[in-house]
Amino acid sequence: MKQTENNILEYRSYLQIEKGLTRASIDAYMQDLKQYHDFLERKNLSLSDVKPEDLTGFLKEESLSGKQTKSIARLQSTLRNFHQFLQNNQYTVENPAQLLSRVKIEQSLPDVLTVEEMEALITSPDDTIAGQRDHAIMELLYASGVRVSELIDITIDDVNIEMGFINVIGKGNKQRIIPITDRSAEILDNYIKNIRLKFLKSENVYTLFLTQRGKGFTRQGLWKMIKKYQLQSNIKKNITPHTFRHSFATHLIENGADLRAVQELLGHSDISTTQMYTHLSAKKIREMYKKFHPRK
Structure with a gap:
């Protein structure tokens, strides 16, 4: 063999x-x-x-x-x-x-956090060095909608605080420039200037987010970190690092963002993938309708 x-x-x-x-x-x-x-x-x-x-x-x-x-x-x-x-x-x-005949997949809609739940999750870390780093990670995940694999590969050179954007290399080695909010830029700026240096063990490491060992996060390490804060926030939904991406896209569309713009931000090659988030919004509307319409 x-x-x-x-x-x-x-x-x-x-x-x-x-x-x-x-x-x-x-x-x-x-x-x-x-x-x-x-x-x-x-x-x-x-x-x-x-x-x-x-x-x-x-x-x-x-x-x-x-x-x-x-x-x-x-x-x-x-x-x-x-x-x-x-x-x-x-x-x-x-x-x-x-x-081989192709396997048909029933598309299941992922859990999405409300704006209030997302705020509770992101702000749950304490004020320790690790807590401020974790806060910055979750803030950026929600502000940018990047994939976990993209986040752990971001370097300090990929962040432009003054212009308010990050540079990401996504699937197929495609580059995306993603704007970030003023709040996330401020939190990232503090992390880079005051927090990251305390995790740095070697000057030759350029990865943005570092662990206690001075190395970049793994997907599993990031997942465990988020689960920790889910327990602290007492949120019952199934939360993974990808939940931030789903919530990012859903909240943008619910607030009137153009589908094509969201497609560009997410780095989807096919808009049909992005359309899943319109289904999520429609599902939420149906639930509210059934709950509040007087003639149920």
């Missing part, structure tokens, strides 16, 4: 160098392919021997193990793209994943 491992490593380089995917996206692909590699090893199959029925069996195994429909759909996409790469580079003759 050494050849399979080599092909996966070569595919990783392709995703990084030619496709320009983010570290988080590449890690997700590699996790999927690790599971696929383990399956092939158990079945004693080489990549050139794989048939559509083998892929179907693999996906069925993963589904029975408890994976949700969304994860199976992503896994299927990974297989299709990986086998297309193998065919394009003449490692295999065919792409057996092309014949």
